[in-house]
Amino acid sequence: MSTRSKIDVRCECGETFKADIWQSVNVTASPELRDQILNGEMNVVTCPACSRRFHVEIPFLYHDLEGREWIWIYPLSYEKDAFSIYQKVHEMWEDVKRSVPMKIKERFEKEYRVTVLFGMDALVRYLRSKGDGGEG
Numbered sequence: 417m418s419t420r421s422k423i424d425v426r427c428e429c430g431e432t433f434k435a436d437i438w439q440s441v442n443v444t445a446s447p448e449l450r451d452q453i454l455n456g457e458m459n460v461v462t463c464p465a466c467s468r469r470f471h472v473e474i475p476f477l478y479h480d481l482e483g484r485e486w487i488w489i490y491p492l493s494y495e496k497d498a499f500s501i502y503q504k505v506h507e508m509w510e511d512v513k514r515s516v517p518m519k520i521k522e523r524f525e526k527e528y529r530v531t532v533l534f535g536m537d538a539l540v541r542y543l544r545s546k547g548d549g550g551e552g
């Protein structure tokens with residue numbers, strides 16, 4: 417399931433406002449969300465005060481059930497903490513596996529690619545490199 421919630425966003429102009437921000441996207445259930453990512457529209461907001469459009473950088477989960485991919489995208493600025501983030505993501509993945517029956521857990525371990533990428537651009541590059549960028 418894809419989830420989004422209202423979070424406080426702060427614009428460079430000083431305005432703070434609430435915006436709907438995706439925190440978890442399941443692109444198998446909602447393929448249009450992958451298009452949003454590829455088009456650079458995921459988590460882009462417009463400031464009500466100055467009309468500036470910008471991308472809100474928060475960690476989010478990209479889950480491709482069909483493609484067996486479980487990818488966390490962290491803001492580029494977090495890259496210096498890559499080691500602890502990898503650890504954290506690994507722990508979250510362990511929690512996921514603990515929550516499912518043994519048979520499914522085994523499949524998860526065999527089939528899933530679990531990784532972390534830094535910055536939305538890295539995700540876009542990754543998706544394009546797989547050749548499913550959706551641009552003829």
Ligand SMILES: [Zn+2]
Binds near residue numbers: 466467
């Ligand atoms: Zn603004």
